[in-house]
Amino acid sequence: MNRKSFLKLTARAGLFLGITPSLISCNTENKVDANELDSLLTSRKASGTAVNLKCKPISKVRVGMIGMGNRGSVLIQMFEYLIKNNHAEIIGLSDLSEKKLQKNNDYLKTIQKNDASLYFGHKDEWKKLANRDDIDLLIIATPWEYHTEMSIYGMEHGKHVACEQPMAMTLKDCWKLIEVAERTKKHCMYMENCCFNGEELWVLNMINQGVFGDLNHAEGAYIHDLRKHMMDETYYEDQWRIKHHQTKNENLYTGHGLGPVSFYMDIGRGDNYDHLVSMSSREQSLSDAARKENFWTNKFTCGDMNTTLIKTKNGKTIMLQFDTHTGRPYSRLNTITGTKAVHQGYPSRLYIGHENLQWGHSWLNKDDYKTYRDKYDHPLWKKLKEQIDANAVGHGGMDFVMIYRLIRCLNQGLPLDINLYDSVLWSAITPLSGLSVANNSKSINIPDFTGGTWQKHRENELLRDII
Numbered sequence: 205m206n207r208k209s210f211l212k213l214t215a216r217a218g219l220f221l222g223i224t225p226s227l228i229s230c231n232t233e234n235k236v237d238a239n240e241l242d243s244l245l246t247s248r249k250a251s252g253t254a255v256n257l258k259c260k261p262i263s264k265v266r267v268g269m270i271g272m273g274n275r276g277s278v279l280i281q282m283f284e285y286l287i288k289n290n291h292a293e294i295i296g297l298s299d300l301s302e303k304k305l306q307k308n309n310d311y312l313k314t315i316q317k318n319d320a321s322l323y324f325g326h327k328d329e330w331k332k333l334a335n336r337d338d339i340d341l342l343i344i345a346t347p348w349e350y351h352t353e354m355s356i357y358g359m360e361h362g363k364h365v366a367c368e369q370p371m372a373m374t375l376k377d378c379w380k381l382i383e384v385a386e387r388t389k390k391h392c393m394y395m396e397n398c399c400f401n402g403e404e405l406w407v408l409n410m411i412n413q414g415v416f417g418d419l420n421h422a423e424g425a426y427i428h429d430l431r432k433h434m435m436d437e438t439y440y441e442d443q444w445r446i447k448h449h450q451t452k453n454e455n456l457y458t459g460h461g462l463g464p465v466s467f468y469m470d471i472g473r474g475d476n477y478d479h480l481v482s483m484s485s486r487e488q489s490l491s492d493a494a495r496k497e498n499f500w501t502n503k504f505t506c507g508d509m510n511t512t513l514i515k516t517k518n519g520k521t522i523m524l525q526f527d528t529h530t531g532r533p534y535s536r537l538n539t540i541t542g543t544k545a546v547h548q549g550y551p552s553r554l555y556i557g558h559e560n561l562q563w564g565h566s567w568l569n570k571d572d573y574k575t576y577r578d579k580y581d582h583p584l585w586k587k588l589k590e591q592i593d594a595n596a597v598g599h600g601g602m603d604f605v606m607i608y609r610l611i612r613c614l615n616q617g618l619p620l621d622i623n624l625y626d627s628v629l630w631s632a633i634t635p636l637s638g639l640s641v642a643n644n645s646k647s648i649n650i651p652d653f654t655g656g657t658w659q660k661h662r663e664n665e666l667l668r669d670i671i
């Protein structure tokens with residue numbers, strides 16, 4: 205591309221984004237490259253055909269898993285109940301490391317009669333697994349940078365895909381996922397386990413039953429001090445995670461905060477994101493820790509705290525935060541404010557307003573909170589209580605509920621709880637927040653990845669088809 209056409213492109217992209225060409229060109233931290241702009245400009249319209257996508261029921265889902273590190277090793281354990289009840293079978297596993305595969309295969313042998321095939325030793329071995337025609341579903345738990353490629357390859361080879369977050373790290377890849385999933389008519393699911401957690405399901409159920417009145421504002425986050433893990437030599441394969449912090453300054457992990465609050469707010473089901481502004485604090489904590497630990501680098505671009513504000517089409521606001529660098533207690537905030545009630549997480553607290561406008565300043569006391577907790581416990585959480593207790597190793601049960609729902613919806617040919625558009629919308633906030641940060645927190649329009657289907661209100665799948 206010559207300079208003239210690049211300038212033309214940036215100017216047009218500026219209009220699309222609502223920012224001026226000079227701002228695009230003066231950004232210093234996170235340059236908008238020509239490929240990304242190209243994807244923004246040529247951003248096709250989604251057809252919206254993946255809404256309520258129903259595929260042929262699969263009586264026993266045949267699964268291939270790629271990436272058997274920290275996450276893959278937990279996910280495989282969520283299959284015991286499903287394998288024993290003939291709902292699923294694991295056909296093959298892939299990882300770069302033979303040792304990790306053997307460890308997971310040893311476990312698999314304790315819960316499944318048939319042997320799984322193992323694919324390891326080369327970065328492209330996973331393709332042999334994805335190419336097999338006796339697999340229905342690919343589960344992907346590899347480093348972020350492989351997610352789009354592996355998901356697309358899986359769908360192009362006739363597989364449904366369920367992938368760890370984010371499913372894409374650039375807008376171009378977001379649009380690629382839309383194009384391929386709509387064309388192949390395969391499920392494309394972002395495995396956001398927090399949407400399946402007991403507390404989040406309970407809040408969703410209360411919202412559905414009118415306890416909160418009309419919603420106006422939500423707050424979600426991924427606040428988790430990962431410095432030790434990120435600098436550990438072996439915790440993440442080839443220390444892949446910290447490398448993203450060297451080059452990017454944005455919200456790198458949106459789903460834990462955004463998934464649940466997007467469900468609360470009917471995003472894609474009657475409302476949609478409209479625009480965002482994002483700001484990162486200076487970077488300090490990771491480089492300080494790196495110096496202390498004599499880590500091989502102390503140069504990082506990702507600010508300690510990224511805060512992104514999203515305005516929805518219907519006028520609600522979401523505050524989303526990302527901080528994996530500061531020494532502080534874990535939090536996903538899980539805050540939702542409505543005209544009648546408010547919930548805040550960490551620890552979970554509920555406020556119920558008074559009909560007669562009597563001022564109230566207090567959270568419910570322990571007994572009243574418990575009354576609401578018991579009365580509105582989500583039917584799915586109640587139904588699966590026994591299995592949840594047996595699978596607490598998966599983040600207290602939410603990983604089990606997620607995998608259970610994924611497999612059981614496939615068994616019955618039901619739409620998945622997290623669809624293509626959720627997956628792309630939640631992923632897209634990563635590059636869009638980066639664009640805003642790099643442009644003095646300018647307001648950025650959020651593309652409509654749903655093909656306009658968000659305008660039709662429909663009930664959240666997690667409340668609609670309790671199986």
Ligand SMILES: NC(=O)c1ccc[n+]([C@@H]2O[C@H](COP(=O)([O-])OP(=O)(O)OC[C@H]3O[C@@H](n4cnc5c(N)ncnc54)[C@H](O)[C@@H]3O)[C@@H](O)[C@H]2O)c1
Pocket residue numbers: 270271272273274275276298299300301304326327328329330345346347348350368369370395396397439440441442444599
């Ligand atoms: N939802 C959650 O609660 C949760 C928790 C932890 C991790 N995660 C996500 O899971 C993913 C994996 O994270 P992790 O902590 O397990 O990292 P990890 O480094 O422990 O595991 C990644 C694995 O992928 C393998 N891999 C890399 N390239 C491969 C290739 N070409 N073919 C086959 N295997 C390959 C590596 O060998 C490694 O074992 C990330 O997206 C992470 O964000 C999600």
